[in-house]
Amino acid sequence: MVRAGLSPERLTLAGAELADEAGFDQVTLSALARRFDVKVASLYSHLKNSQELKTRIALLALEELADQVAYAVAGRAGKDALMAFANAYRDYARAHPGRYEAARFRLDPQTAAASAGVRHAQMTRAILRGYNLTEPDQTHAVRMLGSVFHGYANLEAAGGFSHTDVASQESWVWTLDSLDAALRNRATP
Amino acid sequence: MVRAGLSPERLTLAGAELADEAGFDQVTLSALARRFDVKVASLYSHLKNSQELKTRIALLALEELADQVAYAVAGRAGKDALMAFANAYRDYARAHPGRYEAARFRLDPQTAAASAGVRHAQMTRAILRGYNLTEPDQTHAVRMLGSVFHGYANLEAAGGFSHTDVASQESWVWTLDSLDAALRNRATP
DNA sequence: TGCGTCTACCTAAACGCTGTAGGCAAATCG
């Protein structure tokens, strides 16, 4: 009996790949076992249950996304930082649709608090520094930006923007321009 | 043997209620059969499969949502119409989280084209009349608004806005004010 | 090097949801 060399990390990574290929809801322990040519029950030595697998994939995705965003916004400010943040976000969602879906997976509060999700919040606040917003406007802006980025990625992934000739890329730039203008409008002098 | 009096319509409605109570992903034929105190196989006389049930719930939700939005925006224009549209949308998502989730269910192109989804698109364009946008700006604006509304409803439903003291309602109004300003900025004189 | 322990992977089996085939009885219609 040759051992397959499984580990929570390898399973998580394979699960993330599976999510990108087939969708996050297709990520099952059965499918994963098939991929490693192993019996399903064997996975329970490495993962408590399928919930843990999904949670781990979600955490991986949040981590990756936060890393990409952090790299993108480093050394930028104002509209430049806003665009970099937004593009990093959207690019990740397009390149890794399954992982992006996973990143939206509902985590229990403790897990969420210890996840890279907090880095996302911090970075969003960071790019707003260039717009001189005071509380509670800053919180409002964080929510607005989060809504737009997430909403756009979501609708785009669902194919909602493929019905007309207008390129999605142009609408994206137009939207970011509008947001930038709106935020500049809110600046306290 | 007393008959239960099932029908596709009753099953769809019960499925929508179940979705609101337990989440759209908890809507299964098994759960529905339990609710009607009937064997699962009996449902297959009324529905082709569980996919059809979900599709029907999605269509119901789209219809209801379009009706509410239509009622809300009737007789309004400009910012007034924008706010009414947005509030109708958000209110529906909050009052019927499961149905709202269902409304985002991926429909095949034919079904989508025959659904109330087209009314949504029409109404979004309608409220933009007050902002004097020319193509392709109008399409961009439709996408931006769709993203914000959907993104906000989604994040709010996920509990993403409950970590700070700032009330979600205030952020919502702030966001809509910003959008209105951004759109007025884009108007062709 | 050999022995004992640990553990990675296994078989077996229970449970829940989906879906199909075929049967019986209630509703309906001529």
Next chain:
DNA sequence: CGATTTGCCTACAGCGTTTAGGTAGACGCA
């Protein structure tokens, strides 16, 4: 009132999850 339709049934097969308990490879220690 009899014939047909149809609503709900039982039975069963397939697939995913999860637990219990067994076997053999890996690893530590003398």
